[in-house]
Amino acid sequence: MTAFPTPKPSSRTLGELRASGHEQRTVREEIRSNLVSALAEGHDPWPGIQGFDTTVIPQLERALLAGHDIVLLGERGQGKTRLLRSLAGLLDEWTPVIEGSELGEHPYEPIAPESVRRAAELGDDLPVAWRHRDERYAEKLATPDTSVADLVGDVDPMKVAEGRHLGDPETIHFGLIPRSHRGIVAINELPDLAERIQVAMLNVMEERDIQVRGYILRLPLDVLVVASANPEDYTNRGRIITPLKDRFGAEIRTHYPLEVEAEIAVIEQEAQLVAAVPDYLLEILARYTRALRESPYVDQRSGVSARFAIAGAETVAAAALHRASVTGEDEAVARVVDLETAVDVLGGKIELESGQEDRQREILDHLLRTAKAETVRRRLRGIDLAILVSALEEGGLVTTGDRVTAAEVLESLPLLGESDLYDTLAERLGASTTGERAGAVELALEGLYLAQRVSKDSDETGTTTYG
Numbered sequence: 001m002t003a004f005p006t007p008k009p010s011s012r013t014l015g016e017l018r019a020s021g022h023e024q025r026t027v028r029e030e031i032r033s034n035l036v037s038a039l040a041e042g043h044d045p046w047p048g049i050q051g052f053d054t055t056v057i058p059q060l061e062r063a064l065l066a067g068h069d070i071v072l073l074g075e076r077g078q079g080k081t082r083l084l085r086s087l088a089g090l091l092d093e094w095t096p097v098i099e100g101s102e103l104g105e106h107p108y109e110p111i112a113p114e115s116v117r118r119a120a121e122l123g124d125d126l127p128v129a130w131r132h133r134d135e136r137y138a139e140k141l142a143t144p145d146t147s148v149a150d151l152v153g154d155v156d157p158m159k160v161a162e163g164r165h166l167g168d169p170e171t172i173h174f175g176l177i178p179r180s181h182r183g184i185v186a187i188n189e190l191p192d193l194a195e196r197i198q199v200a201m202l203n204v205m206e207e208r209d210i211q212v213r214g215y216i217l218r219l220p221l222d223v224l225v226v227a228s229a230n231p232e233d234y235t236n237r238g239r240i241i242t243p244l245k246d247r248f249g250a251e252i253r254t255h256y257p258l259e260v261e262a263e264i265a266v267i268e269q270e271a272q273l274v275a276a277v278p279d280y281l282l283e284i285l286a287r288y289t290r291a292l293r294e295s296p297y298v299d300q301r302s303g304v305s306a307r308f309a310i311a312g313a314e315t316v317a318a319a320a321l322h323r324a325s326v327t328g329e330d331e332a333v334a335r336v337v338d339l340e341t342a343v344d345v346l347g348g349k350i351e352l353e354s355g356q357e358d359r360q361r362e363i364l365d366h367l368l369r370t371a372k373a374e375t376v377r378r379r380l381r382g383i384d385l386a387i388l389v390s391a392l393e394e395g396g397l398v399t400t401g402d403r404v405t406a407a408e409v410l411e412s413l414p415l416l417g418e419s420d421l422y423d424t425l426a427e428r429l430g431a432s433t434t435g436e437r438a439g440a441v442e443l444a445l446e447g448l449y450l451a452q453r454v455s456k457d458s459d460e461t462g463t464t465t466y467g
Helices: 013-021 029-041 056-066 078-090 112-126 159-162 195-200 202-206 242-247 260-270 277-295 308-328 336-349 357-379 388-394 406-409 421-428 433-452
Strands: 070-073 095-097 129-132 137-141 154-155 173-176 183-188 223-229 250-253 398-401 456-458 463-466
Touching: 013 112, 013 129, 029 056, 029 078, 029 223, 056 070, 056 078, 078 137, 078 183, 078 223, 095 112, 129 406, 154 421, 183 463, 195 202, 195 242, 195 421, 202 223, 202 242, 260 277, 260 308, 277 336, 277 357, 308 336, 336 357, 336 398, 336 433, 357 433, 388 433, 398 433, 406 433, 421 433, 433 456, 433 463
Parallel strands: 070 223, 070 250, 137 183, 183 223
Antiparallel strands: 095 129, 154 173, 398 463, 456 463
16 A cells, blocks of 8 residues: 555556566455555554544454455444444555446456457456545445345346346346446445345355346455444344355444544644634534433434534534624634534434433433533633632623624623633633634633522523523
8 A cells, every 4th residue: 555646557458567577465364464465554544533543443344354345333423334434545556447337447357258258368468457545445325226136236137128038147237236347346235125125235245246137147246344233233133144144254343432532633733614613612522422422311222423513513604604793703712612503403412312302402402511511621620710600709791692793792791800711711711812712711610500509591582692
């Protein structure tokens, strides 16, 4: 596996390919060799994969070195699809194929009837094309309407209409799996395939060949089959047939990020933010997501996807941009008050246990308060906020809201005499701009409210007052 893109090789015929000294390798040999090289050179073969370094990745690497077909088992939003797609990076960057071949066979080893005939007729003049590794990864989402023809193949009526005999193997239109010959085929949500479709995959998984409608045709396929599934469905009591389950060499369990830092890294990597979102707000969203996963009121069989926190961050950023657009603020910076907008729109991403549906908002609000309190304790530990509490007790009021600018928040702060508390908060949270400083103070005020040291009132216009 090369660190930088390499130019496409120049060989254009079978004779030129042989003269170049090219050696044919199977898909598994390619992956094994490139993975070993990457590990030896210290390259990361799994860019963008967060939180799996000591759990899933070592298991996956061992399975690939063993040459096993792989199924990833995990709830939604655990990064299974992203992990499967990263496998293509372990293939050789360029590989030769018979030009015009439907199955992309290696010029040294034609297997389709048409390719075998062309190779015999043309000899060393057989035309060669080069295929990039990104073109050697195919993905199919298993749906109830998936057919055997989609995955394996069927007779092509157009070829028969052209005058070919119905028994001619060249009348076959090949499906996704044979078209992935010399590559990787991924099937997402494998148990959702109908049982008869699962049966059609048995030969591919074990004998490495396909059978189409009783044709006497054996195509020795070189393909790595990978899949994803929900653990609950991937049992003989679920929707997977035992013989197919038995044919996967490795079953690897994925999981949600084990550490808050990994959860935050996923949000930072995946969220498309339209405004600045301070890192402590991302931490609140990460802790909020983790609290939902641990809540007895949330149906954990459906999981709480990482997309929950990602969508939350994007919503908070959008709220900040909306405020800046309406009020004319120079900069759009998200603040604690914007977290409420995330709760308003994210409820549909979770499923509550039976009987708890009427309490959804109550549960969501409670867990968000918990996430805020944990973040405040970690971020502001050691800072004495007593002088701010005293100022509010003496009649001071701080107003914020979805249409209150950062400058207005700062203007409403009570004077603290010679105290440098506001500067201390800004320094601790890395706040330098007006928007960031307003957000830092808001976090402190929210922490005081959650600790029941100050009051907080909100009205129908979206304005919140601490006092």
